[in-house]
Amino acid sequence: MTDVTHWPCESCGADLRFAPGQTDLRCDHCGHLQHIPELPKARTLALGELDLRDALANQLPASESQDVRTTRCPSCGALVEFQGATHATQCPFCATPVVAGTGETRQIKPQALIPFALTEREARASMTRWLGSLWFAPNGLVQYARKGRALDGLYVPYWTFDAATRSRYQGQRGTYYYTTRTVTVQVDGKPQRRTEQVRHTRWTPVSGGVARAFDDVLVLASTSLPRSYTEALEPWDLNALTAYSPDYLAGFTAEGYTVGLAEGQTRAHEIMAGVIHQDVRADIGGDEQRVTRVETEHSAETFKHILLPIWMAAYKYNGKTYRFVVNGQSGKVQGERPWSAWKIAFAVLLALIVAGIVAAISQMR
Template sequence: MTAQTAERHFPCESCGADLRFAPGQTHLRCDHCGHEQDIPAAPEARDLALGEHDLHRALRDALPPGAMEEVRTTRCPSCGSLVEFQGAQHATECPFCATPVVAGTGTNRQIKPQAVLPFFLDERTARQSMTNWLGGLWFAPNGLVEYARKGRALNGLYVPYWTYDAATRSAYQGERGDHYYVTETVIVDGKQRQQQVQKIRWSGRRGWVSRVFDDVLVLASESLPRRYTDALAPWDLAALQPYREDYLSGFTAEGYTVGLEEGWARAQEVMAQVIHQDVRRDIGGDVQRVHRVDTEYSAETFKHILLPVWMAAYKYNGKSYRFIVNGQTGRVQGERPWSVWKITFAVLGAVAVGLGLFYLRQKGVIG
């Protein structure tokens, strides 16, 4: 799949200016006149709207037409992202590198988002969370925290994710290890003495474990490092709302670049780790060896959802560093630069302290 991004616009009923979704609220707000508009309730029941898609049907490209959408895209000449255009829009900026892009003739067919987790934290609160996090980084350049304190606005971005459900039944083979102790004679400082030595008695084991997985979360984008987006967890997915473009008003939404099949493979990796722990518990004993696990999957379903992230970038020594804030909880992760001067002074300081202590010991001042 290709990467797409888009910014939705909704006119104010009072003055016609753009409305924006108010984080933590259930309405849109006009920055021009202050008018507030409620987001209309979804016509269908929430549980129905958040229903799962059959995974194998989707992998056969056999989802109902209403589950798919066709979008216009063009590739950013600077960073290579594919930018999505809505309606009569023909030009915009790439949200990842701010390069101007003009609509082309390409289109892309993709799975529609089914749910969105609305922003709970506003930009000011998210920026404060980032500033506090940056202030706690050791050996970070002084300009880094100063950059955050200057109040440069963060960008609100809805990031695409897949969630996967499955029932699993796993056959395993392994060994159970039980500790026991024997008395052995050892020689210490030329003298014999008795001591207890731990041994392990191994016995073969085989069996079955079962588990039902619900909403295994997989990042569906390559634009942000997975190690940072994974560390933004946990997310309260119980707060998901049926997808409506109203929630995206004033924010940027990114399309998925990790396809459904690739996402399913990543979800299976996550499931395998949990199943491995289930197997160890089922084997029992003090230690375990797991030789083989064969897993059968059934009732596989998925959702395409959007999660809220505040994002900022900082340039240091010609390199850009990105910081991301969980738009629901305020948890912060990012790529951090290191101040060479701070590290150098710290090393020199440590060396100086070491030499000073050595000198005092030589003079007999300290023992």
């Protein structure tokens, strides 16, 4: 985790903060705005892909890596990065005090990021609406979240992977056919003969091949947040990626990656395999499919290291901590679902009353 980045205001010397939804740094003290320039050439280079094979062999150009001071949070395992003369900070995930170590780690630089589009107030409003839509959520927690401490803005590390794939498969195609049979049924106590259609499946061995080009397969490069949380925040509009600049981090925190490139590639291949499986089923055709074997070759593999914006909050209510994340681009929300015991009890009681009324009406008929 990179501690909150500070940039001094040219007018008053106070800290500047990136203004979400804009391309400016704003001074909360005097209102001064400082524009963040973006060079077309820098954007083109940043959005280009890096060769995955070179990176896995530690043969990337030296300009694509950097030495950072890192310490792993002893409580949650987040990778805390330290900039400049900073030697102590607080983990934004669990608020544990963390002190800088003496060593440095060589890491791949972020190439691009999606700047925050939502302000903290807008993100809080999205979270409050989400909590309010959960009927079994405690009303007190909704109010507490609305009036509680500010959300933390965090840039979370991701890998994106591109690849060309060619897959050979073996399986079976199932085709439906029907036969007619005669059955005897009881109608008003009397047996009657009827005919009915019976469906069968004829299986035929098949084999073949499919090919697909994958672009920007997204893989979370952190273990600090549950993957189910971050996946629920998708989709991201990666067309909004811009060249990495420390200016966008002003007033925010950026997390270092803890999922290495090789592990990220493995996860990307798993995601690709799911898509390829659907391609194979479509290629087999028929009414049903059985896929018994798929062998895939990956080529032209490239990657990017990017940062995506998330607003995060953790609230303690009635002795329990609830954690929520908000997509800083779209406002989509995910978190630990809270439950209200009295609302659940009321719903059960209401269901029993309705069931009793229905039973009473049935007996009266």
